[in-house]
Each structure stands twice: as C-alpha cells, then as structure tokens.
Amino acid sequence: MWKLQLRRRLYARRVAGTALQQSWQAPLPSTSRDWRRVSFLVVDAEMSSLDINEGELLSVGWVEVENGAIPLESARHYLIKAEKSVGQSATIHNLRDCELSEADTRAEVLQRFLDAAAGKVLVFHNASLDMAFLNGVSRREFDAPILMPWVDTLLQEQALLQRRDTPIKSGDLRLQACRDRYNLPPYPAHNALLDALATAELLVAHASHRSGGQEFPLAKLL
Amino acid sequence: MNDQPPPESTRRGDGELPRQLSPELAPVAEFLQQTLPFNELPMDVLYGTVDRIVVQYYPRSQVFNRDTLEKGLRVVRSGAVEIRDSDNKLLDRLGEGESFHIGGLNAERGEVQATVIEDALCYLLPDAAYRQLRENNRKFDRYFSGQRSRRLRRAARYQPEPNTMMQEVRTVMSTGLLTVGTEDTVQQVAQTMAERRVSSAFILEGDKLRGIVTDRDLRTRFVARALPFDTPIREIMTPDPETIQAGDTVFGTTLRMTQRGYHHLPVMADGRLAGIVTASDLILAKQDDPVYLVQHISRQKDVGAINDLVSGMANLMVQWVNSGMRAQQVSQILTAISDAITVRLIQLAEEKLGPAPVPWCWAGFGSQARSEQLLGADQDNGMIISNEVREEHLPWYQDLAEFVCDGLNECGYIYCPGDIMAKTDQWRQPLEAWQDTVRRWATSPTPDAVMRVSIFFDIRCVYGSSRLCDKLQKTMLKQASKNSIFLAALAANALDSKPPLGIFRRFVVDRDGEHRDSLDLKKRGVLPVTEIVRLHALAHKIPAVNTDERLRALAADKHMTIVDSRNLADALHFIQHQRIKHQCEQILRGEKISNFLNPRDLPKMAKEQLRDAFTIIDEAQSAVRQTYRAGLG
Numbered sequence: 001m002w003k004l005q006l007r008r009r010l011y012a013r014r015v016a017g018t019a020l021q022q023s024w025q026a027p028l029p030s031t032s033r034d035w036r037r038v039s040f041l042v043v044d045a046e047m048s049s050l051d052i053n054e055g056e057l058l059s060v061g062w063v064e065v066e067n068g069a070i071p072l073e074s075a076r077h078y079l080i081k082a083e084k085s086v087g088q089s090a091t092i093h094n095l096r097d098c099e100l101s102e103a104d105t106r107a108e109v110l111q112r113f114l115d116a117a118a119g120k121v122l123v124f125h126n127a128s129l130d131m132a133f134l135n136g137v138s139r140r141e142f143d144a145p146i147l148m149p150w151v152d153t154l155l156q157e158q159a160l161l162q163r164r165d166t167p168i169k170s171g172d173l174r175l176q177a178c179r180d181r182y183n184l185p186p187y188p189a190h191n192a193l194l195d196a197l198a199t200a201e202l203l204v205a206h207a208s209h210r211s212g213g214q215e216f217p218l219a220k221l222l
Numbered sequence: 223m224n225d226q227p228p229p230e231s232t233r234r235g236d237g238e239l240p241r242q243l244s245p246e247l248a249p250v251a252e253f254l255q256q257t258l259p260f261n262e263l264p265m266d267v268l269y270g271t272v273d274r275i276v277v278q279y280y281p282r283s284q285v286f287n288r289d290t291l292e293k294g295l296r297v298v299r300s301g302a303v304e305i306r307d308s309d310n311k312l313l314d315r316l317g318e319g320e321s322f323h324i325g326g327l328n329a330e331r332g333e334v335q336a337t338v339i340e341d342a343l344c345y346l347l348p349d350a351a352y353r354q355l356r357e358n359n360r361k362f363d364r365y366f367s368g369q370r371s372r373r374l375r376r377a378a379r380y381q382p383e384p385n386t387m388m389q390e391v392r393t394v395m396s397t398g399l400l401t402v403g404t405e406d407t408v409q410q411v412a413q414t415m416a417e418r419r420v421s422s423a424f425i426l427e428g429d430k431l432r433g434i435v436t437d438r439d440l441r442t443r444f445v446a447r448a449l450p451f452d453t454p455i456r457e458i459m460t461p462d463p464e465t466i467q468a469g470d471t472v473f474g475t476t477l478r479m480t481q482r483g484y485h486h487l488p489v490m491a492d493g494r495l496a497g498i499v500t501a502s503d504l505i506l507a508k509q510d511d512p513v514y515l516v517q518h519i520s521r522q523k524d525v526g527a528i529n530d531l532v533s534g535m536a537n538l539m540v541q542w543v544n545s546g547m548r549a550q551q552v553s554q555i556l557t558a559i560s561d562a563i564t565v566r567l568i569q570l571a572e573e574k575l576g577p578a579p580v581p582w583c584w585a586g587f588g589s590q591a592r593s594e595q596l597l598g599a600d601q602d603n604g605m606i607i608s609n610e611v612r613e614e615h616l617p618w619y620q621d622l623a624e625f626v627c628d629g630l631n632e633c634g635y636i637y638c639p640g641d642i643m644a645k646t647d648q649w650r651q652p653l654e655a656w657q658d659t660v661r662r663w664a665t666s667p668t669p670d671a672v673m674r675v676s677i678f679f680d681i682r683c684v685y686g687s688s689r690l691c692d693k694l695q696k697t698m699l700k701q702a703s704k705n706s707i708f709l710a711a712l713a714a715n716a717l718d719s720k721p722p723l724g725i726f727r728r729f730v731v732d733r734d735g736e737h738r739d740s741l742d743l744k745k746r747g748v749l750p751v752t753e754i755v756r757l758h759a760l761a762h763k764i765p766a767v768n769t770d771e772r773l774r775a776l777a778a779d780k781h782m783t784i785v786d787s788r789n790l791a792d793a794l795h796f797i798q799h800q801r802i803k804h805q806c807e808q809i810l811r812g813e814k815i816s817n818f819l820n821p822r823d824l825p826k827m828a829k830e831q832l833r834d835a836f837t838i839i840d841e842a843q844s845a846v847r848q849t850y851r852a853g854l855g
Contacts, residue, residue, distance in 0.1 A: 189248070
C-alpha cells in the first residue's frame, strides 16, 4: 500500500483539484485488516475491443462488498457514450449504438466511479484488462493513472489451484468455472453489472473458504 | 408560505422507489419471482425488494441460530441448508429457491438452528425490509403465517437418517450382560446386579439361556414372598424367555414388546445370547414413528377417534418413503396398522356385545394376510367360528362382523367390491362349513370361482383363536396340492394378466380412457407375481403367505431355483417401490392415489429396470404355463 501512496504523491501536482485527487483523499485500509472489515468495489467493464489501442469502454458495472457481503443497493450500471461505432462486439454485449448514444459521457461515468471507489479496494476478474482501460480513461481525463489498490480474483484462483498442485486446464480460470468450484449458480445473462456481481460473489466465496472462519488479512488477497 | 407542501409535480408517488433498479439485475428479480412467496409480489414491489437484498455466502457447517446478528429472511440461491430443533431432530432441508427465517421458526417451534450442509449463496432480506413486505402484501404475509405449505413440504422432505425403526436390533441392544449360573443364590445375584447397576441378569447353563431375572422379579417373586436369601435363582427366574434375533428390526421388536408388555428381551445371534434390549432403549428413541400410531390405535374409544388418528397416514407414508424405507417395510407397517385397527374395532364390539359364546377367529385375506397392504386397500376378511357354535349364537357373530366391517369402511378400508367380508354370511362360517367349501372349490373349480376366491388362499389370523385358522389352512393346502385341475385353474388365473411388454420390450400402455399412456402397476406387475408365487406355494403345501417368505420357502425346499426365487422377489420389490413412490408423488400433488404410471415419467434407469422386472414376470409365467397348464393350452 505504501508504494501506491508514493506513486500518488508523484502525481499529486498533476491531479491537484481534480476528482481523482479527491478520491485519493479517502484513507486506504491497512493490509493487515481482516477482509470482512475492508470495503471492496467489484467492477466489470465492457469494451468494444479487447485491444486497448482500438477498443473503448462501453459500459461499467459495480457493486460493493461490505462486511463480507454484497448489498445490492450498491449496484450500479452505466452505459458510456461511444465515440466510434460498436460494430461486431454488439452481438456479445447486447449494446446497440442507439442505446449507447443515450448514455452518459465518459467523464461523467469516471466521476461516479471515482466517488464510489474512494477508500475502497477494487476487485476484478482478470484485472489487467479492466485496469488498462480504466487507466486509459483516467490518463485522458487527468493525465494520471487511477492508482488504486486492487484484487484480481482470477490471479487469486490461479494461485490457489497452484498451491494445491491442481493442474490448470484451459478454461479453468474463467469466471463461471471458478464459481462452479464454490457451488455458485450460473447467471443467464451477460452484462457489466451481472459480471461484477458474479465476481463479487466469487470474491466472498474465495475469501470465506481461505479464511476458514479465522482472521484473514487483506494482504493475502492483494 | 414556508409550510406550503411542495408542488404536485415534484412529489413522489407512494409506490415509487428511491432508486430505479438497474435492469441488469433482472436475473436476481427473476429468480425471486420463481420462489415462494415472492411470486405473489407485483413486479414493481419485487424490483424494489431486490435493492434491499444483501448477497451472502456461507461455507459448509456455518450455523444460524437465535444469536445470529443479521436477522431476516434468507433465500437459498444455491447450496443446501438443514433446519434442526433443539433435540437435533431434522425438521427440514432447504435447497435452491427455499427460504428460512430463524426468528420466525423460533417463534413457531422453540429453539431452531440452521446449518449450511452444502456451500450456500443466500439472498438475505433484512428484517426491516421483510417486515415491511409482510405488512404491505397480504398474500406474501399469509405464506409465513399459513402452516399448510410448510407441513406438506416437510412431509415430502422429512429424512430421519438413518431410519431408526428399520435398523437391526443389534445396533441398539446392550452387550454388557450379566450372566449367572442356575444354582447361584438370589442374594448373590442381587448383589452383583447392584454392583453392576443393571436391572436384569441372565441365567445360563453352559452357554444355553435358561432364564432371565429382572428387578421386578426380585420384588414380586422374592421379597414379596419372603423367601430365604439362599434360594437358588432358578426358582424365581422367568424360564425360557422369549427371545428375538439380532437381525430383527427395531420396529418389529418395539411392537412385540409394547404389545406383550415386556420390558426386557434377550437378543440372540447364531443361536447364542448376544445382548439385551430394554423398552427404554427402543421406545424413548422416537415419538413420531409408526409404532406409536399402532399403540395409539389400541387406546382409542370409538371409531371416530381411530379414523382421526389414521387420517394423516398418507402423509406419514410419504415421510417413511422419503426416509428411505423400502416397499416391503412400508407395506409391513401399513398392514400392522390395519391389523391394529381391526383388533381395536373387535375389542370395541366385544365391549358392547359381551364375550364370544364359542371360540372364533377373525381372518384377513389377500394383501392383509400377506402383510403387503398399501394405502387405499379395501377390506378382505372373514370369520371362522368353532364347530361348537349353536344357532342361537349366530347373531353375536353377525353383529360383531357388521360393527367391524362398517368401522373399517369408515376408517378408509372400503367394503370389498366382491363382498369378501365377514359381514356377508358366506364369509362367516363354522370351521366345518369352511372346510366343505374349500373341498368343493378344489374338486370342481370354475374359472370365475377361482378368480373370486384366489385371495382367500392367502389367509392369516388377525384376532382370536389362531388354531381355527391353522386348521382351515391345513385343509386348504391338502386339497389344493393334490388337485391338479384346481391348480390348473389357479394357473389360468395367474396367466390372465400379462406383463405390459410388447415385442422388442416396448411398454404396452393403455391407448385411451382415463389412464391413457399409462400402465397399471398393480394389475400388470404385482398381481401376476403374487398369483404365481401363491400357486407354487399351494402346490407344494407351503404354509407361509407372505410372498417373500413363500419364495424363500420354495427355494429352501428346492421347488424353485434360488436365482428364480430372488429374481421374482426383486421384480416384486422394484414394482412395489415404483408404485409407492408414484403414490407419494400423487399425495403431494393432492391427487387421488392410483396404480397407473406413465413409463415416460420414469428416469431412464428406472425405465430399464421396470422392463427387466416385467421380463422376469413374463418368464415366470411361461414356467407356470409349462408346469400347470401343459396339455390344457
């Protein structure tokens, strides 16, 4: 966590007075704190392409994890106004251009995201992709990455399987494949919010099992 | 000016939600909509409810009880939860889509605890939101105040594991036995009993059990009679006590002990004393078991009270079947219950009519005699009266028969459509008249008569002088076994209904009518087996009437190969089990019980097994045709 603080300080001048700086004002949880007493914001984003140079964010969904549980009132889903046409990926996300044109601007959504994320630990399933896009948006707005602590459930699951010497087959780390190992139900639909909820449930299941009812510090998830 | 209400346009409507639920969460709402009682909520309320939900995950063995901090209704999204009462008795087992509220359950039945038995994802509706929903939605509220649905579900899921009543006695008996010699003095024995803190001692000679002595014997046969201390124990023991086998069921043992008033029963294994069971070992264990029902029946004072007691039998059967009880055991218990009802009705009649003028016996026929009754059985019974009976005695028997048959009918054992009942004169006769009738049937059988009376050859004394019943059965076996024409007629009867298999082992189902696409498991499966086995048993003078016992005897006496005997038994058990399971489903759906089953409703495996069962019956029929109908066509 101190590395993060250090990097934030490097960018402090650049982001002064922005929403990003405001978000950074909130104190970050100690890494020794039990996971149940940490606030998480579980995020999933949909993009028009998996290539960071080509794709742009289409929608973002998130939900909080508080006290080891997921209050659904914290669930949010935002469509982002597209700059280019959605094209082929519309078939995956069910997001059509006409819907997206009614959506919020990237800046508005980023603002809301930063409000929600303040003081929380972000959670993604396969963080590198979502973080790359979020950082991209942030750089454009504030000339700085978002610099927030995050947990990657995919990496956590991978490490868990490796510790158990379980051979990992292709597809074993997909979100639903991970969920299946915890007896979590499949979701029929596919959107940023449901995937965020699905990831949140996975986080809670994963942490519950690893903690075994004992104290389980945040550090072990980072 | 400041007190003015805000203008209409900015005020929220009553039902409006503080935040529009993201339509992306629709799957959560849709899931809830498929569960009880959320299906009663209007869509807008349901969507508002989703917002109040907290998703929680509990690993196995997580416990919820009164002290659980977060109170509210928990809907199981995946996984399974068990609910037990303070005695750790299983009340319910919940799976996907079912919900529980510890506070609510406690209000209803004392200390209740829920345990996660399979990692569970739950939707917690916090107490405040739950109460608000109940206050504002009558139908939603009614589900939690209404008992019916819950009781029904409990009947369907109730699983005492393992079913204690069907366990072998060896699992509950005590083995720390006190054994003494026949010549030991009463004082020595009493001292050892006091030291070992036991209430009974066994008297052995070599390794042979000679007697048993209990606390009560010391009191009544020794102290009360002021015998000298050096009296040998054999003088006050109960000699040659009744014993049970270690493999007997707890149910059978309990029944025997309560019926005869025993408190101790020695348990034998391989011909040697292995342990002892006491009444408290057995009875105190279970309160809602069939044995209690049987016991309660014998205490009722009138027909109405008996009927009240047995009206819940259908639900009980569902419980037993779901607890893994097998078909033979279910029918054994159902028969024990109808026996108990019959006996109680006879006792009530005797209280009114006075004692019987001459010895007699009440005989059960057919499935009751074979201990193979299921729900919805009609009554098949008769009376055998001692030959000393005189004309003026007859009204006593007629009055009794009418009282008992009417009572049985009232309790759900409807009058026999073929009039095979003690209340018809033909089925209430002195032993001699019965024996004449049997000879007449055996020597000049008509197909119609044979069909009508074939169940009569399954006979068992339910009440009264079993000697009369035994004598009649002896005549029956003697007449039947030596009379090949009669056996051929019985064989024709046994071949009458064919198993419902066409070529290529396809099921043959009814083409139209009420039971379209279904087959009658009783007529096409159970009856052919019982008839085939009865025929073999009569031909070989086997006195057993229960189909399993007959099959075992036939194999033991080498009239049938062990393989054939087992195959037929398996086929019968499988079909009976399917029949019972099907009836349980009908009970749960609130339908009338029937024996008709659509084979398409069966899982693939069961379908194959049913085919196998019918094939076995078909082969057994072929064997009957060759043995008893050779040359007759």
